[in-house]
Amino acid sequence: MKKTSLIQKLEISKKEFLEISKLIIQPNIISDQKKYRILLKKYMTLEKIVFLYEEYKKQLVSLKEVVFILENDSDTEMKELATTEKYKILENLSSIEKKSYHLLFSSKEEDETEDDRKTVIVELRSGTGGDEACIFVEDILRMYTMYFKKSGWKYKIIHAQKGGIKGYKEIILDINGEKGIYGNLKFESGVHRVQRIPKTESQGRVHTSAITVAVLPKVKDIEVNINLSDIKKDTFRSSGSGGQHVNKTESAVRLTHIPSKITVECQEERSQHKNFEKAISVLRSRIYQNEKEKRLKKISIKRKSLVSTGDRSIKIRTYNYPKNRVTDHRIHKSIYNLAGFMNGNIQEMINLLKLFENK
Known part of the structure; x- marks a missing residue:
C-alpha cells in the first residue's frame, strides 16, 4: 500500500474515532448497554489506530530533526547518536505501517x-x-x-x-x-x-x-x-x-x-x-x-x-x-x-x- 493511501485511511479512522468519543459519553448511549459495548469496542480499536497515526507523524518530524543534526551539528558524538536514531526511526516507520495495515484490514488483533x-x-x-x-x-x-x-x-x-x-x-x-x-x-x-x-x-x-x-x-x-x-x-x-x-x-x-x-x-x-x-x-x-x-x-x-x-x-x-x-x-x-x-x-x-x- 502506498504511504499516501495509508495516511488517508488513517485520517478517516481518526475522524471516526473523534465521533465515537463524543457518542460514548452521551447518557442515552451509556444507558443502552448493548450499543455502549459495541461502540466502546470500536472506540478501543480505533484508539490504537489513532495512536499509531499520531506516532507516525511524530516519527516523520523526528526524522527531519535527525537529518538536520546530521547536516548541521559539528559534535561527533551527537552525529553518531543521530545516525543511530535515524535507523531506529526508519525501522519504526516501517513497523508502524505494518501495524496500521494489520489493524485497518484484519478482524483479529494480535497486539x-x-x-x-x-x-x-x-x-x-x-x-x-x-x-x-x-x-x-x-x-x-x-x-x-x-x-x-x-x-x-x-x-x-x-x-x-x-x-x-x-x-x-x-x-x-x-x-x-x-x-x-x-x-x-x-x-x-x-x-x-x-x-x-x-x-x-x-x-x-x-x-x-x-x-x-x-x-x-x-x-x-x-x-x-x-x-x-x-x-x-x-x-x-x-x-x-x-x-x-x-x-x-x-x-x-x-x-x-x-x-x-x-x-x-x-x-x-x-x-x-x-x-x-x-x-x-x-x-x-x-x-x-x-x-x-x-x-x-x-x-x-x-x-x-x-x-x-x-x-x-x-x-x-x-x-x-x-x-x-x-x-x-x-x-x-x-x-x-x-x-x-x-x-x-x-x-x-x-x-x-x-x-x-x-x-
Missing part, C-alpha cells in the same frame, strides 16, 4: 496487551524515615529478588544509590521473564510502610518509615517518541564499583527530558554508551507511565480501580514487624506471616489483588 509485558522497570526509593527507610529499600529489594527467583524471572540492576549507613536511597531494576510480568508486578506500585524497632533505637520504640515502589512497563521505541533535541545529557564519574576506571573516566550518564523534566541516571556500566542506552530505556518507560496516568485521569470510562492505577502517592501496604503482619490497605487483607512474605512469598497477596481488580 500484546499491557499486562502481558515480559519486561518491566521497577524503581525503589527511600521516603520518610532517613537511614531506616534506606534499610527497608534493601529489605524490599531482597523480597522482590527472592520472588523473581521463585517465578523464574531474571533481573539486572540498572542504577543504584547507596544510603548513608546501609541500604539504598534509590535502586532501579530491569526484570525479564515469562509473559505477564507486568500483570503481576503492577500491584506493587505505591507507598510501602514499615513499622518496627530500628537496630539503632536504644529505648525499644517502634518507628514508622516508608519507601515508594514504581513498576513501569518497559516500552519499545515505537510506543514513546523521544527527540534528541529534547534531551539534555550530562556525564559524571561513577560512584559505584569499577576500580581505577571509576576515577579516570566520566562513564556515568544523566539524561533530562526537557518537556517533562524527567531525569534519569545510570552508572552501573563501565561504558558511557551502554549507560546511555539503559538510561534512554528507563526514560521511555517513565514518559510512557506519565502519559498513561494523564490518560487515565482524562478518560473515565477506561479507568480501572485504584489497585491498578499505579499511583505512587497512595499508601498501599504496611509491614508491621512487632505483630508479624503485612496488610494491604486496598483490599483490607492481612497476612500473619511477615517472615515468609519478606522471603518472597508474595504471590498470595497478588492473586487476591487480581481477584479484586477483576470484580
